[in-house]
Amino acid sequence: MNHARAVRQLSAYLDEELSPSEIRAVHAHVAGCEACRDELAALRQVKDLLGRLPEMEPPAELWSGVRARAERAHHPAAAVLETLRAAFRRPAAAAVAAMVVLILVAAPLVKGRLDRLQAADIGVDLYVREHAVQAAADPFVDRAYLGLLIGDANLALAGARRVPGEGP
Amino acid sequence: MIAKLAKARQGRRRGVIAWAVVCALIPAVLVGTVDARSAPRPVPSAADILRTMLAAPARIDYEGTKVISTVRGARAETVTILEAYKRLGRLRLEFLSPESVSGRLIVDDGLSAWQYEPSLHLVVRGPSFVQGTARPERAGEIMRRYRVEVLGREAVIGRETVVLGLAPGETGSNRRLWVDEATGVVLRTEERDPQGEIVYVSYFSRISYSLNLPPALFRFRQPAGAKVLSFYVSGEAVTSVDELRRRAGTKIAIPARLLRYTFRDGRVAQHGAFASASATYTDGVSVVTVFQTPTSRMAFPNVGETVTTREGPARYLDVGYFRVLVWQRAGTNFALVGNVPQAVLLAAADELAVSR
Numbered sequence: 001m002n003h004a005r006a007v008r009q010l011s012a013y014l015d016e017e018l019s020p021s022e023i024r025a026v027h028a029h030v031a032g033c034e035a036c037r038d039e040l041a042a043l044r045q046v047k048d049l050l051g052r053l054p055e056m057e058p059p060a061e062l063w064s065g066v067r068a069r070a071e072r073a074h075h076p077a078a079a080v081l082e083t084l085r086a087a088f089r090r091p092a093a094a095a096v097a098a099m100v101v102l103i104l105v106a107a108p109l110v111k112g113r114l115d116r117l118q119a120a121d122i123g124v125d126l127y128v129r130e131h132a133v134q135a136a137a138d139p140f141v142d143r144a145y146l147g148l149l150i151g152d153a154n155l156a157l158a159g160a161r162r163v164p165g166e167g168p
Numbered sequence: 169m170i171a172k173l174a175k176a177r178q179g180r181r182r183g184v185i186a187w188a189v190v191c192a193l194i195p196a197v198l199v200g201t202v203d204a205r206s207a208p209r210p211v212p213s214a215a216d217i218l219r220t221m222l223a224a225p226a227r228i229d230y231e232g233t234k235v236i237s238t239v240r241g242a243r244a245e246t247v248t249i250l251e252a253y254k255r256l257g258r259l260r261l262e263f264l265s266p267e268s269v270s271g272r273l274i275v276d277d278g279l280s281a282w283q284y285e286p287s288l289h290l291v292v293r294g295p296s297f298v299q300g301t302a303r304p305e306r307a308g309e310i311m312r313r314y315r316v317e318v319l320g321r322e323a324v325i326g327r328e329t330v331v332l333g334l335a336p337g338e339t340g341s342n343r344r345l346w347v348d349e350a351t352g353v354v355l356r357t358e359e360r361d362p363q364g365e366i367v368y369v370s371y372f373s374r375i376s377y378s379l380n381l382p383p384a385l386f387r388f389r390q391p392a393g394a395k396v397l398s399f400y401v402s403g404e405a406v407t408s409v410d411e412l413r414r415r416a417g418t419k420i421a422i423p424a425r426l427l428r429y430t431f432r433d434g435r436v437a438q439h440g441a442f443a444s445a446s447a448t449y450t451d452g453v454s455v456v457t458v459f460q461t462p463t464s465r466m467a468f469p470n471v472g473e474t475v476t477t478r479e480g481p482a483r484y485l486d487v488g489y490f491r492v493l494v495w496q497r498a499g500t501n502f503a504l505v506g507n508v509p510q511a512v513l514l515a516a517a518d519e520l521a522v523s524r
Contacts, residue, residue: 119442119466130437131457131505136297138454142370144234144249146297147261147274151283154292162268164245
């Protein structure tokens with residue numbers, strides 16, 4: 001038996017898990033190898049230390065918890081919740097997730113408010129333009145002036161309001 | 169032979185007498201003609217001149233320079249425009265001054281109106297606003313609803329016009345129209361407020377009538393690279409109040425009558441996220457439009473000056489030819505727009521409040 005193989009089997013040799021022929025081969029190698037003797041001595045010491053530790057009973061709820069987690073893994077929603085819980089256990093991931101949720105909730109509210117303010121800004125222009133189109137049926141209306149009013153309202157709706165007048 | 173000579177002499181004498189009679193009659197006829205020319209021609213009736221005016225859009229092409237002066241609150245503005253019109257309902261407007269509008273071009277082909285703003289290199293396309301059909305039969309309706317009178321005859325830019333005075337009821341604006349007697353084209357318009365102050369003047373400083381303006385003048389050619397926006401904000405018109413309510417999707421006030429105006433049609437105007445229900449009322453001639461927009465969709469527009477309606481404070485804006493009244497009540501922004509004085513808008517607002 002070469003040295004590398006003997007080193008890999010030292011732990012099994014100590015625990016008496018090898019076949020009789022393997023035991024003989026390891027024994028023969030250890031007898032002639034100082035490094036393996038040292039390694040075997042160290043392993044024996046660790047085994048002795050572990051053997052002196054007291055035996056502990058597992059908590060009673062351990063199995064029920066394991067079973068519950070196994071059952072939740074079958075439900076997609078539960079899996080998502082579990083993923084989220086896992087994410088929240090990491091502060092950076094939790095912060096990013098909170099930011100995304102905040103943006104998703106706040107964006108429509110902010111847009112609604114902006115639309116409302118923009119509507120107030122252009123509302124009267126839209127009213128004048130719509131009325132001007134409807135007023136075309138008036139036989140006394142001046143077409144050229146309708147064109148001017150509609151043109152000005154169009155510019156305001158396009159965001160480029162013209163300031164009429166020649167001063168007070 | 170003697171008898172023949174006597175007959176010849178008698179014939180010559182008759183010829184001389186005939187010539188004498190003719191010579192005597194010519195001055196008399198000439199004098200009569202001169203008298204007929206100098207005698208004042210009868211001024212056409214208001215109904216006749218209205219019929220001529222209402223038939224003009226289907227009969228007359230013209231091209232001229234128009235000057236429009238308006239008072240918008242405390243500001244006055246004079247706009248000069250090259251205006252060309254072709255039957256039936258095609259219009260070309262080239263704005264010359266003031267500088268803020270100079271270069272603007274509007275071409276209306278009867279289906280769509282194209283506006284080009286050279287300073288922005290921008291084209292805006294929207295619905296046509298030109299009515300090109302002849303409606304002389306409406307003269308009777310106008311005569312019934314308006315006080316129309318012929319104020320006389322005047323020459324405007326060398327053409328004979330008949331001056332018409334129009335007063336829509338007891339509360340409307342007073343208008344005067346100088347109508348070209350031969351063509352029916354309105355060469356000058358004046359509008360006065362209830363105090364008698366002129367608030368709107370429009371007149372041609374020159375005009376040429378042509379029987380056939382080239383169609384190419386009324387076709388819009390889009391400038392290369394210009395940005396194009398389509399502003400067809402008017403929704404499809406409905407003539408049923410219930411259908412308009414259904415389309416608006418919110419509770420809106422639509423009385424069948426508003427002062428002397430009756431409900432004509434309505435629509436939901438939409439521009440981006442902004443939507444407003446509009447109801448148009450007419451007295452058979454002019455129109456007033458009521459807009460209703462939920463306050464959740466539109467903040468209150470702080471425009472113009474503060475006035476008071478029966479329901480509380482409102483804002484009043486004079487845009488020259490049209491006036492706008494805006495107020496808020498029960499979660500709705502109301503707006504009234506029309507070519508009517510402020511007092512009429514306030515009265516209409518009060519009536520709308522009662523109808524809710």
